[in-house]
Amino acid sequence: MNPKHPSESVTILTDLVLPSETNPLNNLFGGELLARMDRAASIAARRHSRRIVVTASVNHVAFNRAISLGSVVTVEAKVSRSFKSSMEVFIDVWVEDRESGNRTKANEAIYTFVAVDDTGRPVEVPAIIPETDIEIQRFDAALRRKQLSLLLAGKIKPSDATELKALFL
Secondary structure, eight states: OOOOOOGGEEEEEEEEGGOOOOTTBBBOHHHHHHHHHHHHHHHHHHHSSSSSSEEEEEEEEEEOOOOOOTEEEEEEEEEEESSSEEEEEEEEEEOOTTTOEEEEEEEEEEEEEEEEEEESSSSOOBBBOOOHHHHHHHHHHHHHHHHHHHHHTTSSSSGOHHHHHHHOO
C-alpha cells in the first residue's frame, strides 16, 4: 500500500449560516457545527483510505468564536496521521468577513475515523507522509494524542507511552 500526503485528503466545505441553524442569540448551534465538521472529516478520511469510514471519536473540539447568522463558514479537513486502520483528521473552521472577505479562524477539532470493509471490519489504511511544517507538527502530535487516549482507556501501560514520557524527560 503506497503512502499518501495529507494534501491528497483535503476537503473544503463552504456554507452559509441560516436562521434554522442558530440559537436564540443568532449564533450557529454547536451541534450543527459538529455535524458539518463530521461530514468534512469523513470525506477526508474516505479520500485517504478509499474505503467506507466510521467516526470512532471526537478527540478535541474548541469553540473559540461564535459564528453568527448569515456568516459564510468554511470547514477544512485533512488527514493528519494514519495508524493501522484509523486516521486522525484535523479540522479548521473559518469565518469570512462579509465586507472585507478576510477569513478568521473560529474553531478547530480533531476527529478519529476507522476504515472498514463492507461487513464493518477494520481494514488497513495507507501511511501518511507529511510535507509542510504544520502537517509535520500535527503528525507528531497525533501519536502523543493516541498514546494518551490508549493510556486513559487502560489499553497501554504508562511505560509503553514513550512519546508522552518524552515530553517530561
